[in-house]
Amino acid sequence: AQTVTQSQPEMSVQEAETVTLSCTYDTSESDYYLFWYKQPPSRQMILVIRQEAYKQQNATENRFSVNFQKAAKSFSLKISDSQLGDAAMYFCAYRATGNQFYFGTGTSLTVIP
Amino acid sequence: DTEVTQTPKHLVMGMTNKKSLKCEQHMGHRAMYWYKQKAKKPPELMFVYSYEKLSINESVPSRFSPECPNSSLLNLHLHALQPEDSALYLCASSQGETSIFYEQYFGPGTRLTVT
Numbered sequence: 308a309q310t311v312t313q314s315q316p317e318m319s320v321q322e323a324e325t326v327t328l329s330c331t332y333d334t335s336e337s338d339y340y341l342f343w344y345k346q347p348p349s350r351q352m353i354l355v356i357r358q359e360a361y362k363q364q365n366a367t368e369n370r371f372s373v374n375f376q377k378a379a380k381s382f383s384l385k386i387s388d389s390q391l392g393d394a395a396m397y398f399c400a401y402r403a404t405g406n407q408f409y410f411g412t413g414t415s416l417t418v419i420p
Numbered sequence: 421d422t423e424v425t426q427t428p429k430h431l432v433m434g435m436t437n438k439k440s441l442k443c444e445q446h447m448g449h450r451a452m453y454w455y456k457q458k459a460k461k462p463p464e465l466m467f468v469y470s471y472e473k474l475s476i477n478e479s480v481p482s483r484f485s486p487e488c489p490n491s492s493l494l495n496l497h498l499h500a501l502q503p504e505d506s507a508l509y510l511c512a513s514s515q516g517e518t519s520i521f522y523e524q525y526f527g528p529g530t531r532l533t534v535t
Contacts, residue, residue: 342523350508351527352463362462398462400524406451406470409523410462 309321309334313411320389321419327374328384328414330399336360339403341382344410347395348407358367358382386416394418422424423447424527426511432533435501441530443494448517452494453524454486457508469494470516501534510531 311332318325332341343355358366358375365373370390374383386393399411424445433439443452450471455463468476469488483505485497494511501514515522 340523344526351528351529352510352512354523354525357523396460402523406453406468406475406516407465408514413460413462415460 309336309401309409311399311409311411313397313399313414315414316412317415317417319417319419320386320393322389322391324391325385325387326416328386328397328399328416330382330384330420332380332382332399332401332409332411334380334401334403336403339401341373341386342400342402342408343371344398344400345384345393345395346398346413347392348389350362352398356384372418389418391418393420424511424513424525426509426527426530428530429528430531430533432535433498433501434535435503437501438497438499440498441509441511441532443496443527444492445513445525445527446457447513448491449516449525450491450511453510453512453514454484454489454494454496455512456505457510457529463510467496470486482527498532501532503534505533506534 314347339360346352356368372385377412396413401409427442452469454466457463466480467486471515487495510529511527512524514524
């Protein structure tokens with residue numbers, strides 16, 4: 308069974324600093340995709356970044372980047388130059404064949420001015 | 421248009437009421453989802469429709485009844501709910517299962533309170 312684990316229920320970061328959120332997953336599939344979603348206090352869930360399992364190169368989107376370690380089944384999110392608007396719940400998610408997405412338990416990120 | 425819309429935004433209902441939640445997308449997505457979410461928790465999958473047919477039902481109580489009238493619309497009919505059903509109900513859509521590259525797009529949710 309696919310499981311996604313986020314071991315940090317809460318994290319905090321000083322504004323303009325860098326923070327890394329961790330995510331591990333368990334799967335026997337060889338082809339899959341990983342996603343980080345952000346859910347600010349307004350509650351709309353939006354995609355931050357995605358990674359294809361077959362790509363060795365780590366995905367980046369502006370200030371957001373991932374460290375994807377396929378052998379270790381690890382998929383961490385790095386947020387550089389943190390901004391107040393980055394404060395949110397962050398969910399790691401996994402998708403393989405089929406329509407189902409598997410979510411981690413989430414990390415609540417606080418940005419300190 | 422990369423938007424999933426949900427109505428109403430807020431809903432308060434008594435335990436004997438019947439109400440419906442509505443979700444709409446015009447991105448041509450063939451998979452549509454209902455999730456229930458409690459505060460600071462991940463979304464819990466309730467139902468998945470694939471090509472307008474119910475493909476996943478996560479043992480949801482029968483007081484929740486989904487319906488997919490067409491490829492753009494998804495409804496969730498509510499009847500005889502319990503106070504513990506109070507939550508944020510999220511709708512999402514994605515490309516079908518042959519396109520696992522694609523993420524889910526979420527609506528803003530309906531905040532449901534059962535009194």
